[in-house]
Amino acid sequence: MNASPATPVSTPPARAALKPLDAALDELLAYATALPDAESVLTFDADGRVLAQDLTSSLNVPAHDNSSMDGYAVRAADCADAAAVLQVSQRMAAGISANGLLPLAPQSAARIFTGAPIPPGADAVVMQEDCVALEGTTGEGAGPRVQVKVAPQPGQWIRRRGEDVAAGSVVLQRGERLGPASLGLAASIGFDRLQVARRVRVALFSTGDELVMPGEVLPQDMKPGAIYNSNRFFLRTLLQRLGCVVTDLGIVPDRLEATIAALKTASDGHDLILTSGGVSVGEEDHIKPAVRALGELNLWQIAIKPGKPFAYGHIGGAHFIGLPGNPVSSFVTFLVLVRPFILKLQGAREVAMKSIAAPAHFTWARADKRREFLRVRQNAAGGLDLFDNQSSGVLTSAVWGDGLLDNPPGRTIAHGDMVQFVPFSSLLC
Structure with missing residues (x-):
């Protein structure tokens, strides 16, 4: 008697591999x-928006050489000797015009305040803490004088014209996601409105x-x-x-x-x-x-x-x-x-998640085939502590943690291993 043929067993289709x-x-x-599309908004209202235009400066910032300290503008060569005494010949305050400034005479100093233009001839500023103001006298050399206690280096405490922003330069590029500092920079070159992505x-x-x-x-x-x-x-x-x-x-x-x-x-x-x-x-x-x-x-x-x-x-x-x-x-x-x-x-130039290296202060013995994002918290020693329950339904892990540990597929973690940490502060904004 011939045996009946075996009934073929259907094989379920193989599941497609998960995409990395x-x-x-x-x-x-x-x-x-x-x-x-783009829209124009007040610079005050542009925080978090993405810039839709390059911002090119039409001016230098600062517009002229100026002092970064309250003190005295001097010729460095006049103060090479310890405790040099100079005649105070001028007073320079912030906001005065840099046009038509009187040159600084040799063996003299200009009383100067932060932001004030540097007079021609001066090549250094000495902070007032390194100087002693002397009372005026009668006769030759009458008038205020200053004793410079510390010999200055040429160029010290002087902010050069255009050292922050040069006229004609692109200060902020299209695609920049605007924040407090970039909004201040835009304002510093005169932009009260900005074109941003809708x-x-x-x-x-x-x-x-x-x-x-x-x-x-x-x-x-x-x-x-x-x-x-x-x-x-x-x-x-x-x-x-x-x-x-x-x-x-x-x-x-x-x-x-x-x-x-x-x-x-x-x-x-x-x-x-x-x-x-x-x-x-x-x-x-x-x-x-x-x-x-x-x-x-x-x-x-x-x-x-x-x-x-x-x-x-x-x-x-x-x-x-x-x-x-x-x-x-x-x-x-x-x-x-x-x-x-x-x-x-929105046209942002930088969209990638950013991580930093940090040591794991725990052990993770359960390697997974998939790339894992573990909820962790940085401790006072700079290491990462792990939330006990990493279940996908435990939202308290995301509240307790201050970031994610980006763990590659198949990797176990030993205490002290360097791992990649993604702070929530870089993602929740």
């Missing part, structure tokens, strides 16, 4: 074409039937399985810190048709749609099919921990980014991926 973070970020940023328009919503809003349901009235929507609060705040205009579309139910309707609404009039939740592979995760129904999905799932279920695509003229629902995953992927994406949309 650097490759995913390069791909993501390649889609982030800078928005073409604000990115972002539609934000969360998905999940389990989500409720604080204030709408009291803790004692929460249904089993319900949780407060924390992601909505920190994502909206992070977007606003980046200067975005946020349209908050609230919470969308876990239904495909509701998700499609929300994405369609969000794509109208926005540059970016940002969602949290619904990007994993569960039966109630509807973001992926909904995006594909309306547009295209270009990137899905990245080899990072926390934050693997990350998605990017297009719907109409809007970019789409889907973040994981777990709060720490959502928080970390925003900082690592969404923040540089938004900065690039």
